[in-house]
Amino acid sequence: MWRKTVTGAETQREKFACEAMTHLDDLYRIAVHLAKEPDQANDLVQETYARALGSYEQFAAGTHMKAWLAKILHNLFFDRYREAKRWVSTEEAKTVKDEPSDNWQRIPSKDAGPEGDILRRELSCKISNAIKKLPEEFRTAILLVDMEDFSYAEAAEILCCPLGTVRSRLSRGRELLHRYLKDYVEAKEKVLK
Amino acid sequence: MTLKCEEAQELIADLIDDELSPPERAAVEEHFEGCSGCRFVYHSQLALKSAVHETGAGIKAPAALRERILHDPRVFRPKPGAFESPRTSKYLRPALAAGLLVLLTLPTLYLMRRPEAKPLSMRALEIHEKIIDGELSFVRGGSAEEIKETLSRSAAGAFAPMTYDLTALKLKAVGGAVRDFDGRKVLVTVYQGNGLTVTCYTFLGTESDAPSSAERVYDSVKKINFYIYSQGRIHAVLHREGKLICILASSLPAPALLDIARSGA
Numbered sequence: 001m002w003r004k005t006v007t008g009a010e011t012q013r014e015k016f017a018c019e020a021m022t023h024l025d026d027l028y029r030i031a032v033h034l035a036k037e038p039d040q041a042n043d044l045v046q047e048t049y050a051r052a053l054g055s056y057e058q059f060a061a062g063t064h065m066k067a068w069l070a071k072i073l074h075n076l077f078f079d080r081y082r083e084a085k086r087w088v089s090t091e092e093a094k095t096v097k098d099e100p101s102d103n104w105q106r107i108p109s110k111d112a113g114p115e116g117d118i119l120r121r122e123l124s125c126k127i128s129n130a131i132k133k134l135p136e137e138f139r140t141a142i143l144l145v146d147m148e149d150f151s152y153a154e155a156a157e158i159l160c161c162p163l164g165t166v167r168s169r170l171s172r173g174r175e176l177l178h179r180y181l182k183d184y185v186e187a188k189e190k191v192l193k
Numbered sequence: 194m195t196l197k198c199e200e201a202q203e204l205i206a207d208l209i210d211d212e213l214s215p216p217e218r219a220a221v222e223e224h225f226e227g228c229s230g231c232r233f234v235y236h237s238q239l240a241l242k243s244a245v246h247e248t249g250a251g252i253k254a255p256a257a258l259r260e261r262i263l264h265d266p267r268v269f270r271p272k273p274g275a276f277e278s279p280r281t282s283k284y285l286r287p288a289l290a291a292g293l294l295v296l297l298t299l300p301t302l303y304l305m306r307r308p309e310a311k312p313l314s315m316r317a318l319e320i321h322e323k324i325i326d327g328e329l330s331f332v333r334g335g336s337a338e339e340i341k342e343t344l345s346r347s348a349a350g351a352f353a354p355m356t357y358d359l360t361a362l363k364l365k366a367v368g369g370a371v372r373d374f375d376g377r378k379v380l381v382t383v384y385q386g387n388g389l390t391v392t393c394y395t396f397l398g399t400e401s402d403a404p405s406s407a408e409r410v411y412d413s414v415k416k417i418n419f420y421i422y423s424q425g426r427i428h429a430v431l432h433r434e435g436k437l438i439c440i441l442a443s444s445l446p447a448p449a450l451l452d453i454a455r456s457g458a
Contacts, residue, residue: 010270017268024262028254042258050267127248145210146242147249152212171206178241 016056020049023066027073030143033131034077044080048073067150071158074140123184130180138173141166146174196224201231209239313374313396314404314431314440318424320372321392321442324383337366344380347371354380354395355439357457363387391443391453398438403431410451417458421447430454 027048031041051072052059059068131139144155145166156163196204201224207213208221225232262268311319337356345353348371359365363386370381379396403409403420410419420431428447431440432454441454 014269021259021262024254024259025252028258029249029252032252042255042261045254045258046262046265049262050265053268124248124251127244128252131245131248142245143249146245149246152210167206170210174206174238174241177245178237181241181244184244 013053013056016059017049017053019065020052020056020069023069026066026148027069029147030070030073031077033128033139033143033147034074034136036132044073044077047076051076064154066148067154067158070144070148070150074158126184127181130177133180134173134176138169138176141169142173142177145170196220198224198228198231201225201228202234205231205235205238208235209242312402312404313377313379313398314402314407314422314429315424316374317379317392317394317440317442318427318429320381321390321427321429322425324392325390325444340366340369340382344369344371344382348378348380351378352380352395352397352437354382355393355434355437355457356382357384357391357393357441357453359384359386359391359453362389362391362453364389364391389443389445391441391445391450394438394440394442396438397436398433400433400438402438407431412455412458415455415458419451419454419458421451423447432458434458 024045027045028041031044031048032038035041035044048069052069059065131142134142140159141155144150144158145152150158152163152166155166159166201221204213204217204221208218213221225235341354341356354369356366364384365386366382367385368383370383372379372381374396377396377398379394382393382395384391384393400418400420404422407420407422410421411417412419417432417434422429422431426444427442428445428450429440429442430447430450430453431438433439439454439458441450443450445453
């Protein structure tokens with residue numbers, strides 16, 4: 001008989017892996033904004049899964065799996081790209097004030113579905129690029145809270161820092177981001193009011 | 194609890210991040226009612242958060258990455274039951290998979306066929322109507338040149354949108370859009386002014402893109418066929434220049450629209 005009886009542990013592991021895969025887009029979004037190159041982002045996500053599955057027994061069932069995976073990803077990024085990160089932060093700090101503002105404006109629309117997705121990718125690209133220009137500590141806070149909807153407490157846990165630090169990084173990050181995207185945010189304000 | 198502006202502004206970030214207790218939230222919202230300055234700060238921060246969130250929502254992991262992870266033995270261990278004779282597994286499994294795919298695909302395609310897919314020329318009219326009714330958003334750009342450049346870039350430089358000088362009608366290019374119709378890329382330029390809107394569609398095609406019911410007008414000087422057609426209050430003129438098709442759509446009378454098309458051809 002070729003077929004081997006699958007053990008309970010193996011089933012549990014596979015179940016965990018399948019559940020973890022439902023967070024692939026979330027992890028990729030974080031990675032793609034942390035890493036500088038698409039290949040780096042892909043490697044980062046793949047390694048996150050490999051690490052997570054290597055120690056999946058440590059995950060406490062019933063807790064927040066996405067936060068657990070995000071923490072692994074962040075630690076991996078921090079370990080792997082620490083040197084590069086320092087260099088990038090220095091350069092980013094110099095270029096902050098020279099960033100030209102975005103002169104494209106969204107028009108208020110009743111239909112924001114596929115029909116209204118015209119050139120939206122270009123705008124998203126601008127926002128994505130602006131996020132990537134933020135110094136890493138601010139960028140991570142913005143990614144976790146604004147993009148991924150983590151609470152302050154969860155973000156603090158992922159970043160291994162006090163809750164107050166998350167709050168101040170968010171505040172500073174948003175200030176910078178607002179400056180980069182001033183025109184776009186102003187147009188968006190009109191829509192939201 | 195009545196808050197001062199400084200106190201309220203300190204809580205704004207927590208409010209948009211849903212980190213406030215119900216009494217704190219109520220106090221900030223009460224403050225907003227009488228303070229437009231703090232309300233402005235709140236809207237500004239909310240707009241930014243919403244923009245970041247929307248950007249994130251559009252980012253998906255590449256299929257290749259998903260495949261890589263699914264085939265990474267560190268993540269999904271190969272199942273021992275998958276062992277088969279090497280001679281058969283190499284060819285048999287893909288063949289079975291292909292067969293299964295065909296069996297699944299055929300009925301799906303049959304069910305999903307679109308019996309009443311409208312031709313592009315008619316859908317152009319519907320889109321124009323949605324634009325003037327404000328039901329469809331497009332992106333506003335600075336100058337006509339900037340719009341043209343952005344649209345050309347969106348078509349990867351394969352073609353550029355046709356442009357018209359409509360200053361005599363007090364119309365100017367105000368924005369652009371890129372649409373995908375059944376795999377065909379269409380560049381849309383929107384001209385507005387004086388309460389009027391003219392939408393110009395440019396795409397690769399042939400004169401067979403004109404509806405069969407359209408009235409054909411031959412311009413013997415320019416040696417170009419112009420096709421006039423309408424739907425409700427919207428009129429359109431289609432013509433071909435080389436491999437490009439241009440459709441002008443507007444609620445302007447058809448003869449006026451034809452004049453515009455002729456002037457730019």
